[in-house]
Amino acid sequence: MPGLIYSELSEHIQHYVFIINPVSGTRDKRQVEQLIRNQFNDRSYELLFTQSPGHAMVLASQFKSNKNTCVIAVGGDGTINEIAQSIVSHPVKLGIIPRGSGNGFAGHALGNKSIKDYLQTIKNPRIASCDVILINGQICCNTAGFGLSGYVAKLFNEKGERGLFNYVRLGLREFKNITKFNVLVDDLMLTDLINIEVANSSQLGNKAFVSPNSSIQDGLAELVMLKKPQFSKVPGIILDLFTKNLQHHSAVQIISRSSARIVCKEPYHYHIDGEYRGTTDHIDFKVINNALNLII
Numbered sequence: 001m002p003g004l005i006y007s008e009l010s011e012h013i014q015h016y017v018f019i020i021n022p023v024s025g026t027r028d029k030r031q032v033e034q035l036i037r038n039q040f041n042d043r044s045y046e047l048l049f050t051q052s053p054g055h056a057m058v059l060a061s062q063f064k065s066n067k068n069t070c071v072i073a074v075g076g077d078g079t080i081n082e083i084a085q086s087i088v089s090h091p092v093k094l095g096i097i098p099r100g101s102g103n104g105f106a107g108h109a110l111g112n113k114s115i116k117d118y119l120q121t122i123k124n125p126r127i128a129s130c131d132v133i134l135i136n137g138q139i140c141c142n143t144a145g146f147g148l149s150g151y152v153a154k155l156f157n158e159k160g161e162r163g164l165f166n167y168v169r170l171g172l173r174e175f176k177n178i179t180k181f182n183v184l185v186d187d188l189m190l191t192d193l194i195n196i197e198v199a200n201s202s203q204l205g206n207k208a209f210v211s212p213n214s215s216i217q218d219g220l221a222e223l224v225m226l227k228k229p230q231f232s233k234v235p236g237i238i239l240d241l242f243t244k245n246l247q248h249h250s251a252v253q254i255i256s257r258s259s260a261r262i263v264c265k266e267p268y269h270y271h272i273d274g275e276y277r278g279t280t281d282h283i284d285f286k287v288i289n290n291a292l293n294l295i296i
Contacts, residue, residue: 004109004128004130004216004217004296005128005129005217006126006127006128006296007126007127007128008126008127009125009126009127011067011068012068013068013069013070013093013125014044014068014069015044015045015046015066015068015069015070016040016043016044016045016046016069016070016072016095016122017045017046017048017059017060017063017069017070017071017072018036018045018046018047018048018072018074018097019048019049019050019056019059019060019071019072019073019074019075019079019083020032020033020047020048020049020050020074020075021049021050021056021073021074021075021076021078021079021099021100022049022050024075024076024078024079024099024100024101029074029099031115032074032097032099032115033047035115035116035119036119039116039119039120039123040119040123043123050075050079050082053082054082055082056073056075056079056082056083057082057083057085057086058086060082060083060086060087060092061086061087063087063092064086064087064090064091064092065090065091065092066091066092067091067092067093069092069093070092070093070094070095070122070125070295071083071087071092071093071094071095072094072095072096072097072122073094073095073096073097074097074099075098075099075100076098076099076100076101076102076103076205076274077100077102077103077104077105077106077141077142077205077273077274078100078273078274078275079100080094080096080105080106080141080142080273081139081140081141081142081272081273081275084132084139084141084291084292085138085139087292088132088139088288088291088292089288089291091293092293093125093127093293093294093295094292094293094294094295095121095122095125095294095295096109096110096118096294096295097115097118097119097122098110098118100205100274101167101205101206102167102204102205102206102274103205103206104142104143104201104203104204104205104206104208104274105141105142105200105201105203105216105273107203107205107206107207108142108201108202108203108214108216109128109130109201109216109294109296110296112207121295121296122295125295125296126295126296127293127294127295127296128217128293128294128295128296129217129289129290129291129292129293129294130216130217130290130291130292130294131200131216131217131218131219131287131288131289131290131291131292132200132287132288132291132292133198133200133221133285133286133287133288134285134286134287134288135198135272135283135284135285136277136280136282136283136284136285138272138277139272140198140200140272140273140285141200141201141273141292142199142200142201142203142204142205142273142274143197143198143199143200143201143203143204143210143211143273144197144198144270144271144272144273144283144285145195145196145197145198145270145271146195146196146197146198146262146264146268146269146270146280146283147178147181147193147194147195147196147226147268147269147270148171148174148175148178148194148195148226149171149195149197149204149271150195150268150269150270150271150276150277151174151178151268151269152167152170152171152174153269153271153274153275153276154269154271154276155170155174156170156274156276157275157276167206168238172234175194175231175234176231178194178228179194180192180193180194180227180228181193181194181264181265181266181268182264182265183196183262183263183264184262184263184264185223185255185257185260185261185262186257186260186261188255190225190253192227192228193225193226193227193228194226194227194228195224195225195226196223196224196225196226196262196283197210197211197223197224197226198221198222198223198224198283198285199211199214199221199222199223199224200214200216200221200287201214201216202214204241205274207242208241208242209241209242209243209244209246210224210241210246211224211246211247211254212244212245212246212247213247219258219287219289220256220257220258220287221256221257221258221285221287222254222255222256223254223255223256223257223260223262224246224252224253224254225252225253225254225255226251226252227251227252227253228251229250229251233251236249237249237251237252257285258286258287259285259286259287260283260284260285261282261283261284262282262283262284262285263281263282264281264282265281266281267279267280267281268280268281270283
């Protein structure tokens with residue numbers, strides 16, 4: 001994963017808006033709230049709490065045109081996604097305090113730090129212009145999955161059990177029953193797949209690297225296509241995910257595109273940034289360059 005290209009801010013941030021998702025991830029947010037109050041008592045700031053799915057989008061939309069404001073997502077990839085939907089291609093800055101169950105986008109862009117370090121980054125910011133992907137008319141910051149990962153996202157959300165262990169457990173349970181499918185990616189036919197991940201960043205979350213060479217600044221998305229291997233090969237795939245070697249596995253093919261149309265004969269489950277979005281028989285996507293002003 002290449003390092004991010006960044007610049008120093010040309011203007012001071014005058015106001016900080018922390019949008020806190022109290023139900024994201026598995027950890028209590030009260031510690032974060034107190035740390036924010038302690039570290040930002042000399043700054044203009046406010047704390048806003050989401051009350052339902054989609055509420056972060058409504059809250060963030062109030063500040064999208066304010067170039068001297070930073071909206072901070074306190075949550076996971078789903079919270080970042082909701083905020084991004086409101087502020088894409090607007091001058092407001094985006095900060096992140098990752099408190100979700102996976103934190104794939106933050107892991108790629110910011111690395112793994114303590115909460116205090118994330119807060120210091122926001123107080124002493126640099127700015128990086130980052131891409132997002134428009135998928136079937138919806139914003140994706142991190143990854144979108146079609147097939148197995150979409151179905152697991154459905155089960156994951158229905159059961160309400162967060163964390164890496166539960167995600168892997170569901171994936172292994174469903175693996176044997178998942179149906180193989182063929183897709184047409186523009187004019188390229190691909191057969192016997194069980195999953196396609198459209199990756200803007202390198203991580204699914206929890207340091208699982210689905211596309212180790214992806215960049216959020218290159219104007220490209222990676223299509224990570226997984227053929228159904230023998231079950232005995234699955235532990236090796238999982239190991240490759242966590243050792244940044246998935247691209248070398250014989251069951252995996254990765255291609256890069258700035259846009260594409262993916263068509264399947266039947267509808268399959270899909271997710272965007274870990275949130276289940278139903279079923280579809282096609283994925284239309286294009287990368288939007290320099291869509292977010294990310295604090296790093």
